[in-house]
Amino acid sequence: MTSIADIEIPAAETGLGEVFEAAPSMNVEVEQVIASNGRGLWLSGPSQSEIETALAEAPAIEEHTSISRGDDRWLYDVEFGRDVVDVFDLVLDERGTVLRATASEGTWYLRIRFAERDSVSTLYDRLRENDITPTIVRLFDLTEDVHSRCGLTTRQYETLVAAIDHGYFEIPREISMQELSDELGISHQALSERLRRAYRALVTTELDVADESATTPAITSD
Incomplete structure (x- = not known):
């Protein structure tokens, strides 16, 4: 049975932890479609120079490239180091689809669609095993x-x-x-x-x- 889960994750426990420490007003939205080896992230809040500095100084980020810009926000292709736990890869492993992923005030907000309800529990356990503390805010079935x-x-x-x-x-x-x-x-x-x-x-x-x-x-x- 298809299920939808709304999950919150502390940004400090992800690869963007240091970025939020350097720029607490940062807002992040994951680009849904992007052709690259990294993650497409729309970043806003601080000035672009502050964003560039935060990305450059974050030890978990190997490379970052400016791709585009919108109204007071910038799209970056961000590549993380191999030691960084990729939450989105874990979601894919559990046959989940990330419908929306945003971050602000140090917290990630994810809406994920799962083919099976049991996959929600499995993802929760895998995140905890990787020292990430998820909070399931809402869970409902598409009955x-x-x-x-x-x-x-x-x-x-x-x-x-x-x-x-x-x-x-x-x-x-x-x-x-x-x-x-x-x-x-x-x-x-x-x-x-x-x-x-x-x-x-x-x-x-x-x-x-x-x-x-x-x-x-x-x-x-x-």
């Missing part, structure tokens, strides 16, 4: 009862959740439809059709509007 009341299929519900978590509905958008389709492992067209069906289901169910275009209910898992 039929959660979304059926809104007229959504499981895939439609999961797609909307992923779209929200990846910032697809933000202004401006934090992820394109192509990037979101790549993240979900489906085609651009399939994602577009799934979202349209989900929008229609929400409108017709929540606003009690009859869907006159569908004289015969369509049977679909999307």
Whole structure:
């Protein structure tokens, strides 16, 4: 059964611990799609010169490269040393998908989707074994009862959740439809059709509007 877990991790116990010590006002958001051997991190809060200094002096960071910039934030490709525990690799090992990862005020906030609920406990234990102290803030299953009341299929519900978590509905958008389709492992067209069906289901169910275009209910898992 698919489960969603919201987890908090002290940044001091990760490779960015020294960075937060040097720049406590730092805000971090993990880039969802980036082609590199490191981690794409959007950094904001301090000035860019303060960020550069904190990255350069952090012993856990081997290399950092400025890639792009947005409104008062900068995208860096950051490579950590081999001794640094990669939390995201541990998540992948447990068949988890990081839907959102941000850090501020010395704490990482992760939203992770797991194919199996038991994987949450396994990840928790593996983090503790690596001297990382996770706190499970919220854990819920994507059961039929959660979304059926809104007229959504499981895939439609999961797609909307992923779209929200990846910032697809933000202004401006934090992820394109192509990037979101790549993240979900489906085609651009399939994602577009799934979202349209989900929008229609929400409108017709929540606003009690009859869907006159569908004289015969369509049977679909999307």
